[in-house]
Amino acid sequence: MSLFRTELRRLSKRRFTRYMTLLGLLVLAAVVVGVFFTNQKIGADQLAQAERQADQQYQEQVRWSEQERAACEQAKTAGTATDGRYPPDCSVITPPPREEIKADWFLPSTFDFKETFDETLIPFAAILALVGFVIGASFVGAEWSTGGMMNLLLWRPKRLTVLLTKLAALLTGILAVTLPAAVLWFAGFWAVANFRGSTEKMTSGVWQSFMLTGVRGVVLVLVLTTIGFALASLGRHTAMALGGVVAVMVVGQFGLGILLSMASVRFAEAWLLPTYALAWMTKTVTLQDWNACNATYYGECKPATMDITWQQSSVLLSVGVVVILGAALWAMRRRDIS
Amino acid sequence: MPAVLEIEGLRKTYKSRRRGTRNALDGFDMRVDAGQVHGFLGPNGSGKTTTLRTLLGLIRPDGGRMALLGHEVPDALPTVAGQVGAIVESPQFFPHFTARDTLSLLAGAGEVPAVRVDEVLELVGLRDRSGERVKTYSLGMKQRLAVASALLKNPKLLILDEPANGLDPGGIREMRTLMRTLAESGMTVVLSSHILGEIQLICDSVTIISLGRRVAFGPVDEVLAQHSSGAVRIRLEAVSDLPVATEALTQAGIRVTGHPDHLMLAGVDKPASVTRLLAEKNLYVSELAPIAVDLESVFLELTATAPVPGQHRQVDESMKVGGTGQPGPAGGGWGA
Incomplete structure (x- = not known):
């Protein structure tokens, strides 16, 4: 010992x-x-903030898809939509549904x-x-x-x-x-x-x-x-x-x-x-x-x-x-x- | 007198594929009686440290018998270790601990009272420096610490390998006094050293080892006497008488070596016979001096390690005597 x-x-x-x-x-x-x-x-403030960010993200997606759809139709009219950048039917360019953009994504760690x-x-x-x-x-x-x-x-x-x-x-x-x-x-x-x-x-x-x-x-x-x-x-x-x-x-x-x-x-x-x-x-x-x-x-x-x-x-x-x-x-x- | 240390026919062989087989110890014998200061001498590589390491259980022997304080070792080492203090080769300590910590840890491991640490620090002169780390110590101070660690157990047998190594002249003298004091207190001391003058001053008896075998052993006086050549130096009143004296002495059977101002005689039993012989021839002696042999010359003679001008002796080039178990020149067999 x-x-x-x-x-x-x-x-x-x-x-x-x-x-x-x-x-x-x-x-x-x-x-x-x-x-x-x-x-x-994570409290009510953080959840509300995340919800706002998710909304913001959704609005951006909406704006972007509208711009793209417009550009697609314009290219189609001009006959320049042959490079495969746009789909044959411009109406399929749509924003994702709102519920697909989760507020969780924008929550802090x-x-x-x-x-x-x-x-x-x-x-x-x-x-x-x-x-x-x-x-x-x-x-x-x-x-x-x-x-x-x-x-x-x-x-x-x-x-x-x-x-x-x-x-x-x-x-x-x-x-x-x-x-x-x-x-x-x-x-x-x-x-x-x-x-x-x-x-x-x-x-x-x-x-x-x-x-x-x-x-x-x-x-x-x-x-x-x-x-x-x-x-x-x-x-x-x-x-x-x-x-x-x-x-x-x-x-x-x-x-x-x-x-x-x-x-x-x-x-x-x-x-x-x-x-x-x-x-x-x-x-x-x-x-x-x-x-x-x-x-x-x-x-x-x-x-x-x-x-x-x-x-x-x-x-x-x-x-x-x-x-x-x-x-x-x-x-x-x-x-x-x- | 009981033997404190006995070694009989000790063998240790090192085998190497490249360098072959080397017998570090080749049937080595040794005996140290209680209360003695015993010198253990040998050239570098002769097997001194191997002997001590084997005795202390650090090296496994290939044959032979060893006993410490009447107990067969290595089997009984755990029983006797508390009564044997030893330093083997150069002092080695953990460099970042202080001397006090080093000794305190050893005392703890050996169940020695802590108060003993202060006693041995005082004894070896390290009291005031005991709080410093060992790595700041000089070789001499480390040597003192090593001696302190060996003394910590208050052993019955103290084995010191080159204890004076690195010590200053004052330290060597202190060490000499310490050895004598310890021996007087009943402790047996085995001292391995190359400072032969010290050994001759301190030791009661010696063992000389060469190439793993004992070449001489016994009380210092007896070893010296057995190797005394009976040489005598004489000078005459008139240097011109030296040739006549040489002739007279040679006729009387004495070996004479002439020098310009004196004669060296060998094989003279009684110096008085020389004076009588020369006086009969009307030759008068002005000086007659028996030449005393010292341990260094005996050591160099026995181990054949005296330097030869123009030659560089290698470490294994020393004297080997007899066959296995055969006696050395100064005695033989088990014990003294």
């Missing part, structure tokens, strides 16, 4: 941990503030908590996962590269215990930041919805769904933190984790994406990791193959689809953690420390 407490202290004392956490939280705060200022509450909050949990998890990954990698990577790990092992010569205790302290630290941040995120957007949108139609089912998405977000943060930690421990340097991620993203993802697209592989996104991260957060990602045409009864062409589910993502994340952390533990146990 003393080692765990010491590692928690070490984690919180590191300037890199403090700065990265602060940076991550500032970015999250900026998102909330940005959403606050780009949304408005508003934050509907029920409809939109779920989506905000994706950047929340992504930003904190990035912070967790970098802090995790640096926490153990710097220990290896500065000789701190060797010093610690002279005091506590149980290698696996030391590494796993460090990981436990790291995950506890990240969780201690993520959970309050998640509560503030919920509270922040609830406030945004209250002042700049709507909190209507919230049922216990919707809350449950948000909570589950939030929990999946927290799990994603912890998984990526663990992977960053394990990669840096495996390479005994922070750069191993950061370099590994850059290599995977640039070569393994962008490169692979381009290659698959050139080869016209069906559902190319199914080979890319971000798809699974997205599926983990949104429960399902439906991929579409526009090269395949499934004709409907009405003759409409619909693309072939493939669903990536959060269960499939959970398998991938579990395998990733087991393989990478397992390799780090094996290397910790077997490799000499010099």
Whole structure:
């Protein structure tokens, strides 16, 4: 227990941990503030204004169609209406019906908590996962590269215990930041919805769904933190984790994406990791193959689809953690420390 | 006297496809008795640091037996680690922490009372600079911090690899005094160093390693005595008598090397026999000085690392003795 407490202290004392956490939280705060200022509450004034704008739009359409019809008849009389610009019968140039121009189109952006909050949990998890990954990698990577790990092992010569205790302290630290941040995120957007949108139609089912998405977000943060930690421990340097991620993203993802697209592989996104991260957060990602045409009864062409589910993502994340952390533990146990 | 540190037939081999196989430790033996200050000497690349790392569980040995404070290691390392303080090679610390934070975190990990941090900072002379970040420290200050970290546990066995590295002359003297004080308090100290004059001054006993094997061990006086050549320098009242003296001494079976103003004699058991022999020939000695051997010359002789004019010795070019487990020139077998 003393080692765990010491590692928690070490984690919180590191300037890199403090700065990265602060940076991550500032970015999250900026998102909330940005959403606050780009949304408005919809009231009678806004609805009346939107109605007026819709009317205005309708009047413009009427004017335009009359001008066009007149120009069409004029061209027909002059015999110059042969360039296909006008239809054979000028009377078909009519304005759209008034009811087709919806007042909703002219409403300012508003934050509907029920409809939109779920989506905000994706950047929340992504930003904190990035912070967790970098802090995790640096926490153990710097220990290896500065000789701190060797010093610690002279005091506590149980290698696996030391590494796993460090990981436990790291995950506890990240969780201690993520959970309050998640509560503030919920509270922040609830406030945004209250002042700049709507909190209507919230049922216990919707809350449950948000909570589950939030929990999946927290799990994603912890998984990526663990992977960053394990990669840096495996390479005994922070750069191993950061370099590994850059290599995977640039070569393994962008490169692979381009290659698959050139080869016209069906559902190319199914080979890319971000798809699974997205599926983990949104429960399902439906991929579409526009090269395949499934004709409907009405003759409409619909693309072939493939669903990536959060269960499939959970398998991938579990395998990733087991393989990478397992390799780090094996290397910790077997490799000499010099 | 009980042994605090025992190593028998320790082997460590590094295999590389490009560079082949290299035996860093080739059946190395060592023994350190309780309460001693023990010098651990060897040329660069001879296996000193590998030995210490292996002993402390950082490197996995390929063979041999090791024991610390009567416990077989590495299996019993978790049991004895709290009683063994060590610095291995150059001091390494997280550069952005202060000395106090560094020691405090180690104390926390090792369940050492926090008050001990102040005691060791005082002991190594870092009390007033303990609030500064380690990256601002000089090499000597980092070295002091490393010694402080090793002393933090108040260990029974203290292992220091090059503790005087980077220290100023005052610091070296302080370190010497500290080692002696610690030994007097009952602590056993193993000291690896290349400053042989210091080792000779501080240490009760030494082990010399070369190419992964022990080439000499025992109390410092005994090691020096075993490698004393019995050399004597003599001067006569009249320099013109030197040729006659050379002839007389050579006839008596003494190896003589002539110099313009003196003679160097080798293989002299009793210097008094030289004066008597020369006096019988009416040759009178004005100076007779036994040439004392020091640890540096013994080290250079045993490890064959003395510089040769015009040659550039490579790090692995040093003395290798006997076969596996065979004794070195100054003794052999397990223990002293």
